[in-house]
Amino acid sequence: MSQPGQVDLEPARHRAMEVRALYEAIERRLNGQVWTLQELMLGFSYDVGTVGRLILAHEGTWDIDGDVDAQLAHKLSESLWWVIVIADRLGIDISEAFADTMNKIELGLVPSADQPAPQS
Numbered sequence: 001m002s003q004p005g006q007v008d009l010e011p012a013r014h015r016a017m018e019v020r021a022l023y024e025a026i027e028r029r030l031n032g033q034v035w036t037l038q039e040l041m042l043g044f045s046y047d048v049g050t051v052g053r054l055i056l057a058h059e060g061t062w063d064i065d066g067d068v069d070a071q072l073a074h075k076l077s078e079s080l081w082w083v084i085v086i087a088d089r090l091g092i093d094i095s096e097a098f099a100d101t102m103n104k105i106e107l108g109l110v111p112s113a114d115q116p117a118p119q120s
Contacts, residue, residue: 005103009084009095016084037089044082051075 024034035043054072056062064071087094 005099007095007099007102009098012080013084013088013094016081017088019081020085020088037086040082040086040089044079044086047075047079047082051079 027034051072053062054064054068054075057064057068058072084094087097
């Protein structure tokens with residue numbers, strides 16, 4: 001069971017790595033090796049750029065054929081997959097890292113009892 005402030009991304013990590021293993025089998029067959037960390041990052045960067053264009057399309061400032069919302073859902077999910085795969089390659093526990101990062105951000109946003117709330 002997760003502790004308060006904890007996030008369990010293990011099911012997502014497990015599924016992402018199952019799919020990554022399928023890609024690795026294709027890469028070994030076609031290239032004789034799996035993608036390097038740099039190649040993974042290039043793939044992720046490409047998809048992030050696509051997300052940017054889809055956001056513009058969603059806002060009506062970029063013309064894209066097809067269902068923009070469906071494409072956004074797909075590319076955002078794929079981007080999460082890239083993050084999980086890259087974290088795994090780097091040996092980062094993404095559940096722990098995410099929970100720690102959210103806790104740190106939250107602490108910076110919530111005023112303490114002895115600190116007044118920021119004025120807007």
